Amino acid sequence: MTGTTLDDYTDRYARRVRGMTASEIRALFAVASRPEVVSLAGGAPYIAALPLDAVGEMLGSLAADHGTSTLQYGIGQGTPELRERICEVMALSGIDAAAGASPDDVVVTVGGQQALDLVSRLFLDPGDVVLAEGPTYVGALGAFQSAQAQVVHVAMDDDGLIPSALEAAIADVARSGRRAKFLYTIPTYQNPAGVTLTDARRDQVLDICERAGLLVVEDDPYGQLSFDGEAPLPLRARRREGVFYLSTFSKTFAPGLRVGWILAPHAVREKLVIASESQILCPSAYAQAAVATYLSTMPWREQIKTYREVYRERRDALLEALTDLMPEGTTWTRPSGGLFVWATLPPGLDSKAMMPRAIAARVAYVPGTGFYADGTGGGNMRLNFSFPSPERIREGVRRLAGVMEQDLAM
Ligand code: PMP
Numbered sequence: 001m002t003g004t005t006l007d008d009y010t011d012r013y014a015r016r017v018r019g020m021t022a023s024e025i026r027a028l029f030a031v032a033s034r035p036e037v038v039s040l041a042g043g044a045p046y047i048a049a050l051p052l053d054a055v056g057e058m059l060g061s062l063a064a065d066h067g068t069s070t071l072q073y074g075i076g077q078g079t080p081e082l083r084e085r086i087c088e089v090m091a092l093s094g095i096d097a098a099a100g101a102s103p104d105d106v107v108v109t110v111g112g113q114q115a116l117d118l119v120s121r122l123f124l125d126p127g128d129v130v131l132a133e134g135p136t137y138v139g140a141l142g143a144f145q146s147a148q149a150q151v152v153h154v155a156m157d158d159d160g161l162i163p164s165a166l167e168a169a170i171a172d173v174a175r176s177g178r179r180a181k182f183l184y185t186i187p188t189y190q191n192p193a194g195v196t197l198t199d200a201r202r203d204q205v206l207d208i209c210e211r212a213g214l215l216v217v218e219d220d221p222y223g224q225l226s227f228d229g230e231a232p233l234p235l236r237a238r239r240r241e242g243v244f245y246l247s248t249f250s251k252t253f254a255p256g257l258r259v260g261w262i263l264a265p266h267a268v269r270e271k272l273v274i275a276s277e278s279q280i281l282c283p284s285a286y287a288q289a290a291v292a293t294y295l296s297t298m299p300w301r302e303q304i305k306t307y308r309e310v311y312r313e314r315r316d317a318l319l320e321a322l323t324d325l326m327p328e329g330t331t332w333t334r335p336s337g338g339l340f341v342w343a344t345l346p347p348g349l350d351s352k353a354m355m356p357r358a359i360a361a362r363v364a365y366v367p368g369t370g371f372y373a374d375g376t377g378g379g380n381m382r383l384n385f386s387f388p389s390p391e392r393i394r395e396g397v398r399r400l401a402g403v404m405e406q407d408l409a410m
Contacts, residue, residue, distance in 0.1 A: 019145045032364035038396030040383040041364040049310050074285045076277035078108025082288045085295040094237035107272045108283045112248035112260040116143040121275050124149040129173050129180040135371030137191045151373035160197030163204040170212045182215035188231045189222035189338025192371050192382035199232045206239050216243045221251050222338035227312035257287040317390035321397035339386040351381040363399035
């Protein structure tokens with residue numbers, strides 16, 4: 001046979017596949033999950049804090065209680081019952097009926113990740129620009145890159161996204177003749193930086209986007225997980241037009257069920273549903289019934305408080321260990337919620353190059369490079385505190401500090 005052989009797929013891939021590379025983070029998880037490794041790399045909630053027996057019982061009787069509907073196809077937008085409950089959850093963060101939230105404008109998704117893919121499908125043409133915090137959530141980078149969009153990062157400080165940097169980035173993009181479609185932001189307990197956009201800056205950011213004609217995609221998986229007082233009002237509670245609010249039950253209930261949602265401006269909701277139907281037909285009826293039943297029959301508000309207490313203790317353990325053990329010149333953020341601390345290494349250290357030595361020392365973290373579209377971030381690392389116990393966190397930091405001291409001495 002002449003010409004290409006059937007195992008040569010390289011030339012056949014669609015253009016959007018060319019930018020697809022395996023996430024460094026997912027590759028890390030295989031190594032990091034070995035029991036002898038203290039993993040500060042993951043982002044998994046501490047599921048053991050759930051009342052597992054009661055949840056198991058609820059799941060076991062779901063089909064019997066709901067009849068065959070849990071095993072049947074459903075509607076693309078998601079069940080009315082779950083969308084009602086989602087509105088109750090959002091109301092807790094200030095996104096209530098007065099803010100224009102309605103079950104009719106909620107689209108249930110397969111986790112927050114499908115929500116990111118849906119907004120990308122709806123708004124991004126190849127070459128379009130998405131503005132996003134630098135660093136930003138790795139799964140969002142994947143969704144935007146699959147849509148062949150370019151991500152332009154906007155700098156943050158301890159108060160979140162810097163408004164003047166946002167204005168400068170918008171002007172730069174316009175000067176280069178490209179089109180910025182939306183700002184993607186995780187304003188509260190940001191992943192990976194752990195910082196929160198202040199109240200005053202929230203209104204500034206909304207004003208800047210409105211003036212520039214930019215949509216805002218607000219991703220808020222962590223807003224309920226606050227440790228030191230309530231989080232500032234979400235962007236969507238302040239403005240309804242032009243703001244898409246994305247969230248998920250992955251961090252407040254269970255990621256294995258893969259249930260998230262988008263609250264969309266009314267005019268867009270139908271297109272979102274059509275786009276979702278073309279991807280998945282409808283979200284899992286079983287998973288939706290599980291979440292709706294959890295929300296209607298179990299003390300979910302108390303559970304959020306439990307998660308807050310567990311994570312607050314672990315955040316404190318991590319910050320204390322960092323203060324006690326990190327080599328001089330290391331700095332880090334002090335999150336008041338969420339799951340992550342972002343550390344900046346002393347000059348000369350490279351978090352990606354150091355990773356094999358860290359694994360050999362039985363500790364894992366995520367190198368900062370995974371959170372930038374342009375591969376910068378080698379001077380940073382993300383540290384997770386939700387999953388390991390306070391003792392394991394301290395041991396992990398001790399091992400990590402040892403590796404850093406060795407690298408500094410090289
Ligand atoms: N957005 C952000 C900022 C996240 O951190 C995550 C989960 N790590 C997601 C979206 C996706 O969550 P899900 O598990 O619901 O797909």
